Amino acid sequence: MGLKQISAFLIILVITSYMSFQGGIYYAWLHRPRVLRVFFGAAAEVPELEIVKLFEAKTGVRIEPTFGGSGTLLTSMKVTKVGDIYAPGSPDFMASAIKDNVTYAESVKIIAYLIPEIIVQKGNPKNITSLEDLAKPGIKVGLGDPESVCVGAYAVDLLKFNRLWEAVKPNVVVYVDSCSKVASLPVLKSVDAVIGWHVFYNWNPNSTDIVWIKPELIPKIAYIPAAISKYTEDRELAQQFLDYLVSDEAQAIFRKYNYFATVEEAKQYAPNAVIEPFEG
Template sequence: MFRLLALCIILACAIPQQALADKPVVVFAGTAAQPPLEEAAQTFQSKTGLRVILHLGSSGSMLNQAHLTGQGDIYIPGSPDYMQKALDFKLVAKDSVTIAYLVPALVVAKGNPLGIKSLDDLKREDLRIGLADPDGVCVGLYAIELLHANHLLEPLRPRLKGMVESCAKTAAMIPLNMVDVVIGWREFATWQPDTMEVILLSPEEIPRLAYVPGAKLLSASNPEGADAFLSFLASREGQAILQKWGYLTTEAEARQFAPKAVFGGTFPLNEVW
């Protein structure tokens, strides 16, 4: 009888720990770093046995999901301004990790068949120009600021196309031949190198650089798993996955593309859009 009672006590103590180990880590993430995030999630699961469920979309829609549902363990937007919104909503812990850095660039079809060489070439009336919705997608907001800073927003406004709902959909406009050039991230070209390439901008043309932050949601049902996955993303192994996909992992690397650009902060979209 005593042995049976002892066994029951042991099992009762073990069940919560096992349940915790079996509980997945739920991530709401923007798609600015989708390919390396997907690979990192698979690698993390192989190493730890903890499953990572990635919900991917625009930084704005993922923020809304976390806010409205009160669920999820981690929020990873594509730029720090959305993390600030999450902090303002009291959705995330104040401590965050920096996962990667992003540089605005022009994205064109492989081989650059239309000979686009610079931002100034966007004035050509034969070009179809694509970008993301600036109201909910980080790269769309950065694109509008870029055009505004270079006095191109008003001349090009009638010809801007797409206004798609995520970074992934923005990048897809090129291989789908929806547009001729996309104002996106430098990193997009590594997603489908057989179909896309980037045109780097002059350093003085880039007003702002971005980074991809990650933070634990205060409503996390698996806080230990969230901490573990965030630590993995910031670790040498996690950063190596980002680097393999062509992402920059230090501020110094990003600064080489635009030494005088602002890092972080936000752009007052409603004043120009």
């Protein structure tokens, strides 16, 4: 074999190897694991985890959920520029996300509704029966941080609406940074009562009791919105998961855990409450 033939052979070998290498890279990219980063406010952690598992089983897509205070999660997304879906516990945090150019306004969907109620230790040892009782001497109250936790902001609004905030505020012994921590306070017997979403009782029915607030005292119904993040690298896949969150199958899971899937369901417990329109 002459020198020219050897050179030609080597060139062909290099080109073939390079093409095989590039083909391998393309194949690996084409068959890469599909992953979505979803930032959930902790108001619906239990049903959302079940929904995530079902979606993964149906599609083969891996969901990486992060739960926490809605404000804290929004700050994290803005700093890291990471995330495919943002689902805070109330519309005000979604409005902030849109204003801060984190989510697409046109993609917002409502996935569940909530109402505030009083959650107490099992057996209600302090005999708390009303919002007024939270102002009694010696009663220890826990709330979510109203600056970063949706249920904390709703609790303060609820007490102000009923002209009780100034009376109850001295009894607030702790503010926590997520819905899950609010729900755990009476379980741990850290406080006598919290103002939380009605579903907190269903999270811990063996450790807590619920004190229903008179319907006419509830000024507004909360809802959980979800939207596609502008940081997503796969908007089509993010849309697929967002659509699944409002599917009949997902709504059935929310109902199983006593979340309200429709306005009409929520209105049965707070018929005069308003549902503030979403303003992005």
